[in-house]
Amino acid sequence: MNDELQNRLKELSYLRSISSLLNWDSSTQMPKNGGKNRANAAAYLSGLLRQKSTDERFISLIKDLDQKKDKTDIENAVVYRVKLNYEFLERIPEDFYIEFRKNVSMAELAWEDARDKNDYSIFLPYLKKIISDNKQIAEYVGYKTSPYDVFLDRYEKGLTTTTLDPIFEKLKKECGDITKKLSANGSVNKPELPKVRYDKSIQKEMSLDLLSTIGFSMDSGTLSEIIHPMASSLSSSDVRLSVNYNESDFTEIYLSVLHEGGHGLYEQNIEPSLYGTTLSSGTSMSIHEACSRMYENNLGRSDIFLNFYYPKIVKLFPQMQSLSFDDFYKVINKSEPSLVRIHADEVTYHMHIIIRYELERALLNDNLSVEELPHLWNEKYEKYLGVKPTNYVDGVLQDVHWSNSLIGYFPSYSLGSIYASQFFHAFKKENADWKENIEKGNIIPLTSWMKEKVFKHGSIYTALDILNRVTGEGINVDHYTSYLKEKYSK
Amino acid sequence: MNDELQNRLKELSYLRSISSLLNWDSSTQMPKNGGKNRANAAAYLSGLLRQKSTDERFISLIKDLDQKKDKTDIENAVVYRVKLNYEFLERIPEDFYIEFRKNVSMAELAWEDARDKNDYSIFLPYLKKIISDNKQIAEYVGYKTSPYDVFLDRYEKGLTTTTLDPIFEKLKKECGDITKKLSANGSVNKPELPKVRYDKSIQKEMSLDLLSTIGFSMDSGTLSEIIHPMASSLSSSDVRLSVNYNESDFTEIYLSVLHEGGHGLYEQNIEPSLYGTTLSSGTSMSIHEACSRMYENNLGRSDIFLNFYYPKIVKLFPQMQSLSFDDFYKVINKSEPSLVRIHADEVTYHMHIIIRYELERALLNDNLSVEELPHLWNEKYEKYLGVKPTNYVDGVLQDVHWSNSLIGYFPSYSLGSIYASQFFHAFKKENADWKENIEKGNIIPLTSWMKEKVFKHGSIYTALDILNRVTGEGINVDHYTSYLKEKYSK
Numbered sequence: 001m002n003d004e005l006q007n008r009l010k011e012l013s014y015l016r017s018i019s020s021l022l023n024w025d026s027s028t029q030m031p032k033n034g035g036k037n038r039a040n041a042a043a044y045l046s047g048l049l050r051q052k053s054t055d056e057r058f059i060s061l062i063k064d065l066d067q068k069k070d071k072t073d074i075e076n077a078v079v080y081r082v083k084l085n086y087e088f089l090e091r092i093p094e095d096f097y098i099e100f101r102k103n104v105s106m107a108e109l110a111w112e113d114a115r116d117k118n119d120y121s122i123f124l125p126y127l128k129k130i131i132s133d134n135k136q137i138a139e140y141v142g143y144k145t146s147p148y149d150v151f152l153d154r155y156e157k158g159l160t161t162t163t164l165d166p167i168f169e170k171l172k173k174e175c176g177d178i179t180k181k182l183s184a185n186g187s188v189n190k191p192e193l194p195k196v197r198y199d200k201s202i203q204k205e206m207s208l209d210l211l212s213t214i215g216f217s218m219d220s221g222t223l224s225e226i227i228h229p230m231a232s233s234l235s236s237s238d239v240r241l242s243v244n245y246n247e248s249d250f251t252e253i254y255l256s257v258l259h260e261g262g263h264g265l266y267e268q269n270i271e272p273s274l275y276g277t278t279l280s281s282g283t284s285m286s287i288h289e290a291c292s293r294m295y296e297n298n299l300g301r302s303d304i305f306l307n308f309y310y311p312k313i314v315k316l317f318p319q320m321q322s323l324s325f326d327d328f329y330k331v332i333n334k335s336e337p338s339l340v341r342i343h344a345d346e347v348t349y350h351m352h353i354i355i356r357y358e359l360e361r362a363l364l365n366d367n368l369s370v371e372e373l374p375h376l377w378n379e380k381y382e383k384y385l386g387v388k389p390t391n392y393v394d395g396v397l398q399d400v401h402w403s404n405s406l407i408g409y410f411p412s413y414s415l416g417s418i419y420a421s422q423f424f425h426a427f428k429k430e431n432a433d434w435k436e437n438i439e440k441g442n443i444i445p446l447t448s449w450m451k452e453k454v455f456k457h458g459s460i461y462t463a464l465d466i467l468n469r470v471t472g473e474g475i476n477v478d479h480y481t482s483y484l485k486e487k488y489s490k
Numbered sequence: 491m492n493d494e495l496q497n498r499l500k501e502l503s504y505l506r507s508i509s510s511l512l513n514w515d516s517s518t519q520m521p522k523n524g525g526k527n528r529a530n531a532a533a534y535l536s537g538l539l540r541q542k543s544t545d546e547r548f549i550s551l552i553k554d555l556d557q558k559k560d561k562t563d564i565e566n567a568v569v570y571r572v573k574l575n576y577e578f579l580e581r582i583p584e585d586f587y588i589e590f591r592k593n594v595s596m597a598e599l600a601w602e603d604a605r606d607k608n609d610y611s612i613f614l615p616y617l618k619k620i621i622s623d624n625k626q627i628a629e630y631v632g633y634k635t636s637p638y639d640v641f642l643d644r645y646e647k648g649l650t651t652t653t654l655d656p657i658f659e660k661l662k663k664e665c666g667d668i669t670k671k672l673s674a675n676g677s678v679n680k681p682e683l684p685k686v687r688y689d690k691s692i693q694k695e696m697s698l699d700l701l702s703t704i705g706f707s708m709d710s711g712t713l714s715e716i717i718h719p720m721a722s723s724l725s726s727s728d729v730r731l732s733v734n735y736n737e738s739d740f741t742e743i744y745l746s747v748l749h750e751g752g753h754g755l756y757e758q759n760i761e762p763s764l765y766g767t768t769l770s771s772g773t774s775m776s777i778h779e780a781c782s783r784m785y786e787n788n789l790g791r792s793d794i795f796l797n798f799y800y801p802k803i804v805k806l807f808p809q810m811q812s813l814s815f816d817d818f819y820k821v822i823n824k825s826e827p828s829l830v831r832i833h834a835d836e837v838t839y840h841m842h843i844i845i846r847y848e849l850e851r852a853l854l855n856d857n858l859s860v861e862e863l864p865h866l867w868n869e870k871y872e873k874y875l876g877v878k879p880t881n882y883v884d885g886v887l888q889d890v891h892w893s894n895s896l897i898g899y900f901p902s903y904s905l906g907s908i909y910a911s912q913f914f915h916a917f918k919k920e921n922a923d924w925k926e927n928i929e930k931g932n933i934i935p936l937t938s939w940m941k942e943k944v945f946k947h948g949s950i951y952t953a954l955d956i957l958n959r960v961t962g963e964g965i966n967v968d969h970y971t972s973y974l975k976e977k978y979s980k
Contacts, residue, residue: 014531018508025511029519033710034728037765041504220523238524275527 001075005061008052009078010276015049017234024232024240026108028224035109043102050097054086077279077460084157091140100133104405111403112227120374120392123403128370130405131363138364147364151408155285156415157462161361164411167477168357171350171414174481178347178488182335190334191327196319198250206250206316207243207257210309214295215447216241216261220268228400229256229342231263231292235275239267250317251332252343255296262295263288265447269455284463285409287454289416290423294450297346297417298424298483299443301332308441333487337385339394346417347484348385355380356399356410364407419463421479422471423454491565495551498542499568500766505539507724514722514730516598518714525599533592540587544576567769567950574647581630590623594895601893602717610864610882613893618860620895621853628854637854641898645775646905647952651851654901657967658847661840661904664971668837668978672825680824681817686809688740696740696806697733697747700799704785705937706731706751710758718890719746719832721753721782725765729757740807741822742833745786752785753778755937759945774953775899777944779906780913784940787836787907788914788973789933791822798931823977827875829884836907837974838875845870846889846900854897909953911970912961913944 001009022042030038052058059082065071066079089097107126114123138147145161152159207223216239226242233239241260246252266282274280282288299305306329313328314320320328335345341352359376362368368376374396381395382388389395401409427449428434437445453470461469468474491499512532520528542548549572555561556569579587597616604613628637635651642649697713706729716732723729731750736742756772764770772778789795796819803818804810810818825835831842849866852858858866867886872878879885891899917939918924927935943960951959958964 010530011534014534017527017531018512018535021511021515022508025515029712029714029730031708031710031712031728033707034724037507037725037727040500041507044501044504045508217523218521220521222519222521224519234524235527237527238521240519240521 001065001078002061005058005065006276008058008061009278012049012053012278013276013280015045015052016278016281017238019045019049020232020234024234024242026105027228027230028226028240028242035106039102039105039109042105043098046101046105047094047098050089050094053082054089058082059086073460074274074277074279078277080462081278081459088141088154091142092137093140096133096136100137100405103129103133104403107403107405108400111397111400115227115393115397118391118393118397120397123397124370127373127402130402130407131370134405134407135364135366146361148361148408151360151364152411153408155409155412157284158464159411164357167418167475168350168354168411168414170477170481172354174484175347175350178484179335179337182347182488189330191323191330193249193251193331194319194322195248197247198317198319200245200247202316203245203247203250203253206313207253209312210254210257211241211261211264213309213441214258214261214265214299214443216264217268221264223257229260230400231260231267233264233267233281236268236270236272236280239264250313254313254332255300256342258300259292259296262292265295265450266291266455269447269451270458271456274458274460279459281459283457283459283461283466285412286415286419287463287466289413290419291416291450291454293413293416294420294424298420299438299446301346302438303329304435304438305441305443306332308439335488337387339381339387339389340398342398347488349417350414351384353410353414355384360407360410415475418475418477418480419467421483422467422473422476423450425479426453426471491555491568492551495548495555496766498548498551499768502539502543502768503766503770505535505542506768506771507728509535509539510722510724514724514732516595517718517720518716518730518732525596529592529595529599532595533588536591536595537584537588540579540584543572544579548572549576563950564764564767564769568767570952571768571949578631578644581632582627583630586623586626586630590627590895593619593623594893597893597895598890601887601890605717605883605887608881608883608887610887613887614860617863617892620892620897621860624895624897625854625856636851638851638898641850641854642901643898645899645902647774648954649901654847657908657965658840658844658901658904660967660971662844664974665837665840668974669825669827672837672978679820681813681820683739683741683821684809684812685738687737688807688809690735690737692806693735693737693740693743696803697743699802700744700747701731701751701754703799703931704748704751704755704789704933706754707758711754713747719750720890721750721757723754723757723771726758726760726762726770729754740803744803744822745790746832748790749782749786752782755785755940756781756945759937759941760948761946764948764950769949771949773947773949773951773956775902776905776909777953777956779903780909781906781940781944783903783906784910784914788910789928789936791836792928793819794925794928795931795933796822798929825978827877829871829877829879830888832888837978839907840904841874843900843904845874850897850900905965908965908967908970909957911973912957912963912966913940915969916943916961 019042022038022045026035026038062079062082065075068075071079103126107123107130110126111123114120134151135147138150141150143149149160152161152164208218211218211223220237221239221241223241223243226244229243231239231241241257241264243253243256243260266288270280307325310325310328323331333345335347337348338344341349344352355377358380359368359373362376363370363373374392377396378388427446431445431449434445454466457466464474509532512528512535516525516528552569552572555565558565561569593616597613597620600616601613604610624641625637628640631640633639639650642651642654694713698708701708701713710727711729711731713731713733716734719733721729721731731747731754733743733746733750756778760770797815800815800818813821823835825837827838828834831839834842845867848870849858849863852866853860853863864882864886868878917936921935921939924935944956947956954964
């Protein structure tokens with residue numbers, strides 16, 4: 001790779017890192033009135049990034065590199081990703097794209113305001129434009145079967161509704177069966193968390209302890225407060241986690257910090273020399289979710305790890321003494337249909353995803369208007385989960401994603417659960433002492449294994465490449481469904 | 491002004507706003523290890539800003555505008571400032587400048603580290619390069635008498651050591667006389683703050699109340715914690731104050747928040763339509779300091795305002811009940827030679843500035859090496875103030891300025907005190923009810939007057955223009971010295 005190309009890739013890395021800072025800051029630090037000027041600055045930056053990732057000289061340097069024989073893995077990945085990106089972007093007119101991004105950068109503030117006031121109409125015009133712009137983008141880019149395929153493909157290269165439908169069918173059936181079995185048991189033995197106040201500052205202490213336990217470095221990261229939890233990476237040495245403390249239920253932060261911590265570990269452990277190559281971030285949303293879900297679910301909800309961590313919890317929250325370990329385990333693994341995705345359990349979770357998947361497809365296929373969306377949202381929740389939101393905050397306004405135009409992103413969460421179980425299965429197979437380590441709270445071997453197998457490679461390999469390299473097979477939903485069936489047969 | 495130029499000025503505004511965010515974030519939010527990649531990104535951004543403020547097309551658009559007859563005040567100011575900037579920058583080779591900025595952006599972290607460890611040698615190599623680079627810059631730019639004039643001129647257009655020397659002589663004499671008179675009184679009646687802990691969270695509550703009292707909007711601003719207090723403006727609707735809480739002395743934050751709040755009011759009240767013209771920030775460091783010092787000293791240390799605010803303080807800190815109002819007034823206005831500039835009183839403060847002024851000149855004139863600097867620092871403190879630092883943190887490492895390459899900046903603080911008294915004198919003359927209002931804690935008329943006279947104009951007029959427009963005269967040190975003499979004759 002010649003110096004000129006290397007410098008241009010560095011430029012792109014700097015601009016992306018700065019964009020991440022702007023996004024993180026908008027969500028966590030910026031005062032209310034700062035939004036308008038910020039939207040303009042962010043739109044300008046995104047235009048600059050677009051211009052620099054698509055300008056003629058840059059593309060010609062990439063094409064030259066493409067011609068080179070015996071390319072390294074890094075060179076191959078750079079060519080592949082840049083081509084993917086410019087072949088997508090070059091179909092979209094620049095003016096249209098700048099206006100689109102400008103709306104998107106204001107939409108999150110509108111979404112926050114709408115949530116504060118429980119008023120969908122505040123967010124409606126922004127979402128309407130996001131949907132119509134995305135329809136337009138699908139037309140610009142082109143598709144075979146469904147406009148939705150354009151967006152699935154953005155987050156998971158090669159994925160289409162045709163591939164995804166049978167996977168979601170299997171999940172629907174298996175998870176539905178478990179739910180039926182559990183509800184047949186009725187209200188028998190459903191322990192609850194003591195109804196007391198769990199101090200925010202102690203929850204923060206626990207969060208920092210959990211992050212340290214899994215190996216997240218606070219010298220290369222931060223933890224702050226926000227409405228919707230998230231992880232933002234400015235570089236592998238500056239990874240920012242944001243979480244939300246609920247003082248009436250500390251188990252939310254227990255799971256949430258492991259989840260965001262999993263995202264954070266991925267970003268922190270990417271080979272530092274990849275910074276400046278445009279490959280220094282997670283390879284796909286689904287692999288990212290596999291990391292976060294493994295730490296949240298396969299580790300955090302397991303009896304083995306909980307056995308180790310329960311005494312620490314009782315020490316932090318003495319009010320927990322009244323709950324036995326067995327009952328605490330049941331609380332953490334309670335499965336019950338609910339309204340809010342991010343607090344959903346592993347069994348009912350995928351129904352939340354399938355609802356969004358169906359709604360997004362309907363919006364893009366013109367079978368649903370943005371005005372009718374809250375109504376159909378509520379209807380589907382009642383039909384699939386037997387619960388119905390009584391306000392927008394716990395309903396259609398609950399996720400930040402649509403305000404960021406992340407259409408086609410939700411399926412990655414379910415794929416993440418599937419991949420997580422595939423990775424964890426491989427980890428156990430390759431590490432005979434896995435159980436003793438986790439029993440002792442020694443999570444570093446898991447994190448080191450994940451670093452070697454997944455984290456450090458950044459975006460050098462695609463999601464399916466990584467899955468194959470680590471597990472020796474493609475997408476296999478059985479590891480996940482067996483894991484669930486085993487847990488809930490107890 | 492044509493569209494092309496307007497768009498280019500907007501670009502510059504966005505890039506400056508983003509640079510401010512990076513700086514603010516580096517000082518308040520960024521994790522320790524994030525510094526290296528941040529330094530690269532910041533250096534890239536600063537190179538981009540430099541390139542865009544000096545590129546041929548931009549300069550030719552400015553030259554075209556310069557030819558236009560009947561320019562508006564805004565057009566005149568844009569031409570004046572752009573020319574000032576490119577005439578400075580075009581003399582400095584680009585590669586040199588990028589390297590210079592890269593070192594500067596790492597220097598602040600080194601300075602923080604050096605403070606943490608009380609180890610000057612950590613900061614030494616960075617400061618050494620900053621000084622030698624600045625000497626080089628002075629040679630590139632050119633000067634008549636002293637290389638130091640190049641830097642004075644950067645912060646206060648037209649100011650030279652020749653103008654400044656007699657002003658500093660007068661200050662030295664008058665302040666010296668007051669100090670002599672006070673020390674002749676010996677230790678008679680020097681009340682002290684009760685030696686108890688002043689809770690940080692209550693100090694924060696007081697800070698927010700003070701900011702609200704002077705009219706600083708928390709919808710367009712934030713307040714966070716930092717080593718060295720500062721105010722950063724991303725735009726008039728996003729102004730970020732950072733302060734430091736000392737739990738053994740709440741009067742530090744009382745004065746510091748009024749000081750940073752004064753800076754913040756200036757930035758928040760700049761006419762919003764100036765955003766995007768490059769004129770939407772304070773016109774000079776000295777006028778900025780006039781604003782901050784007016785709220786800190788002329789208002790915050792006055793018996794009139796303290797009479798109003800003292801009961802609030804007693805309510806927040808009941809431990810203060812043991813101190814009478816008269817004694818509290820003496821505590822706030824205590825004058826005593828000390829080591830740390832930012833905590834110095836109004837009388838001894840200027841000696842701190844004069845020491846830095848003399849050291850900076852010696853460094854640039856090759857009369858002093860960076861290695862010897864701490865020694866001479868200590869010597870001068872002993873000679874001029876009769877106190878000697880026993881560590882670097884309270885000595886040569888106390889200010890952030892040199893780590894940001896702000897050579898020539900310190901004199902602005904003293905000019906700020908002088909201008910503040912000139913402004914406050916004019917305010918009293920034009921507002922017959924000024925006293926009743928301040929007695930009632932109604933500070934909004936002062937802030938509104940300052941908005942009309944100073945704040946809203948941003949950078950449309952130069953410092954001396956503003957001073958003349960508001961006070962009808964040029965630099966006049968007498969208002970300040972009379973104000974001090976009157977206060978300390980009591």
